[in-house]
Each structure stands twice: as structure tokens, then as C-alpha cells.
Amino acid sequence: MCPMGGLLPQSFLPRALICNCLLIETSSGLVLVDTGIGIRDMADPKRLGLMHFFLGLDLKVESTAARQVERLGFSISDVRHIIPTHLDLDHAGGLSDFPTAEVHILELEKAAALAPRTFRQRERYRSSHWSHSPQWQTYDADAGETWNGFHRVRELRGLPPEILLVSLPGHTPGHAGVVVSTGLEDSGWLLHAGDAYYDRRAMDKNAVTTPGMRIFERLAHEQFSRALETRERLRRLRLDHSQIRSICAHDAGERLC
Template identity: 45%
Template sequence: MRIHHLNCGTDCPLGGALFDGRSLGPLGRIVCHCLLIETDAHGLVLVDTGYGLRDVAHPHHYPHPRITPAWRAMLNIRLDERETARRQIEALGYRADDVRHIIATHLDFDHAGGLEDFPHATVHVMQREYDDATGPRADFVARHRWRPAQIDEVQRWRGYGARGEPWFGFDAVRDLDGLPPEILLLPLPGHTWGHAGVAVRVGDGRWLLHAGDAYFYRGEMRSAQRRCTPGLRAYQRLMEVDRVARLANQQRLRTLSIERRDAVTITCTHDPVELERCQAGDPL
């Protein structure tokens, strides 16, 4: 399987290095790292979609019909059609219909905005995430993170329970419907109750783990001492549903990133340095 690392959305929050750890100016740069997986017999598989065509169709509209003003202002979202998953896939010479499966780490607005751009794809997600995203959204964060307009036209859902066979000490949902056995879902609750990572076997006994929003900053992995910028630390706390579960899963991932670095490469959604290194084929 060949994996393409795509940036399907850019946020530029005020604070610069207080968010991304490297910007010299007043604005930071946060990405939406998605995976495009080419399989031999199962078509194209997307892991998350970032912002979609319908999101970027209203770049100057206030209020935005699909992204709430509070989140748009907080993140200073840059809506660019060239960054949508569909346009990047077309630039690679494929059609939207070639995407047969989408695996969602979760259904936050910056991960699920492009689902409707691939109407023939089956969307695989943890059942708890689907239930929470489509059910009553009582509190402030829930109303802003899950946007019905982004998902209400999706026809092909496939939900999964949280238990499965072990994978490096984590529960793994295997045998995803219609997908090869080299792709697994790993329940990682805390950011949302139905949040999950996606593990992909890349050959020679190695795995790539897209950990979604289980962590946000490169310094939270691959070192015994956790480091995170103030901006991203605060944003993670704002968005969490359970701090104990989130930090416990993050610690388990950090241990995995150190002790099994020979077998597993871990990346998250929003760190631009991790994305750049993955795109360049550099080790994390």
C-alpha cells in the first residue's frame, strides 16, 4: 500500500509560536493531516477529510453555514479549495468515486468537512462517535464541534464497538468491513468518547499510527518528558470530554512511541512539523 500525507486544512491562530512552537510572526500554523491510502483491491482509502468543498465555498460568509463563528475566529481558519481532499486526489489523477472508504478518527468539523465530497464512500467510525455527533448536542463545545450540515447527507455509515484484539497493548478493531486486514481502528477516548486512531501496516513489520487528536504537538511523543505549547495545551483541555482518559491514552501512546519506535511511527492531525517530515519520508 502506498500512503500519501495530505494537508486538508490550515488554521492560523493568533499566538504564533505559542501554538505551533516555531512561527516567528503573530500567527501560528496548524494543519489537518489526512492520509490517502492506495490499496490493490479496495480502492482508495481516506483517513479523515479535513475541510471540504462546501466549507471553502463560503470563505467570507458570516455566519458560516457549516463552521461556527466562535471556532472560525478562535482558529483563524484559512479556507482554500486547493487544500480539500477532493481537489488533491483529483490532482493525483484520481476521481472522487475512486475513494471507496473513509475512516474517521472522529467527526469534529475540521476532520469531517469533506465527507460529503465522496458520496459513494463508506464512512467507518466508532459507533459512539456517530451516536454523539448525530444525537443531542447540549453543551457549548458539542454544539460547535459536531456540525450536522457536514454529515447529514452521508449515506453509507459503518459503526464499530470499542472492543477488539490487542495491538501493541491497545484494543484494536480488526476486519473493518470491506477493508484489508492491514488497517485497524484503535479506540482512544478522551478528546471525544468515540475518538480513535488508525493503524496501517506499511510493510517489513512496521506500522504507521495516525493518532488523530489524541495529542496535538510533536513534543508530546517520543520523549519521556511531555512538552506542549501553551496554546495547544489549552485547546486540548477545552475540547476534551474526559481529562483522565485523554491523558492516560496519551501516556500510553508516548510509551509506545519510545519503546516500540522500531515498529511503530506515530503522527497526529495538527502538527505541521510531523506532517512535513512524513511528506519528506524522514523518520519521526
């Protein structure tokens, strides 16, 4: 994505953003964390409503998660489970490209997305992304265990215990991250943090941020102060635990591997 055609100052938002999707091979089939922009959205970006004017999408169908999964030698039906960090249009656009997958989500997020109440929610969530009636697996946002200072962390039905859903509140009503234990001593835990932060520098010791980024975050986060608390907790997690690595959804310069 190239928001506003790259005309925004770099201090406001990076000129180019990606949609980071994480594909995990498990004994229960492939698990996809986030789906990015979907094939149908690429063909008809007006499906994305007013946001498509802002996003400046690079409309290449070969960039979609579905096409990338196929290029790895898998078929679409090999993706048995999808864990969207939330249901914003740039995370849920590919849901219908994997129609047989179970979709694991906090109940709060599903309820907000399927019955949006505000103008902002009506624009960020697109009903066309779940018009194929996915097999939802929903979870109570208030239940779960504690994991490294995070509360409401839980295993997911039908998935190995090495994959956990962790509530990361603030961005949307039921925003969550996904933690994966690699079982490897040197790489430890991977965390996909969704839109809990946008710029990897915000995770630095000095917590670098810019006034422009602050303005953007105020527009994007439904609960700004809770989102800042979540971001700070993530920063402390990364500083205190070198074996835990994280990526956010949109920073093109941040890599797990």
C-alpha cells in the same frame, strides 16, 4: 489553519496548523483517513458555526482532500472508504465531497455527533457534514482485540486486515486512531492518531508540553484525564517500538514520509 489569526502565543498553540489526511491505496480501492475541511466549507465557512472565527482558515479549495486526490490522478469515486478519526468539523468537513464512500466510525462517535448534547458538542459537530446521508459502517466501542498495549482494536468491514481501527479515548466520545501495516520491514506500522496529541514534542522522551498547550487541551478534550492517559500510552508505544511511526492531525512539522 491559523487560529485567532496567529495572535495566540506560540506556547499556547502553534501559529499554523494543518489537517493531516492519509490516503491509502488498497485492493478495496482508496481509503481516506480524515477529510479535513471540505469544498463547501471553503465556499461558505459560516457552515462551521462559531468555530470558523477561531480557526482562521486558509480558504483554498485546492487544499481540500478531494482536490488533492484528483491531482494525484484519481477520481472522487475511487475513494471507497473513509475512516474519520472522529467527526469534529475539521476532520469531517470533506465527507460530502466523497458521497459514495462508506464511512467507518465508532458507534459512540456517530451517536454523539448526530445528537449533540452540550454547547461544545453542538459547535464541534456540524450536521451539514452528513446531510448527504453517508453509508455509515459503525463499530461497538467496547469490542475488539489487544494490539501493543491498546485495547479495542479491530479490523473494518470490507477493508484489508492491514488496516485497523484503535480506540484512542478522551478527545471526543468515540475518538479513534487508524493503524496501517505497510508490509515493509523498515517502515512497519503507520498510525494516524487524530487529535490524541497536537504537538510532536509531546511524544518525545521528555514529553515536552507547555502550560498554554495544557489549557488548550482542557478546552478541546471532552475527557481530559482519559486523553492524557491515551497520549502517554502513544508516547510509550513510539518509544518502545521504533518500527511504529505516528502522525497526529494538526502538527505541520510531523511527517510520515
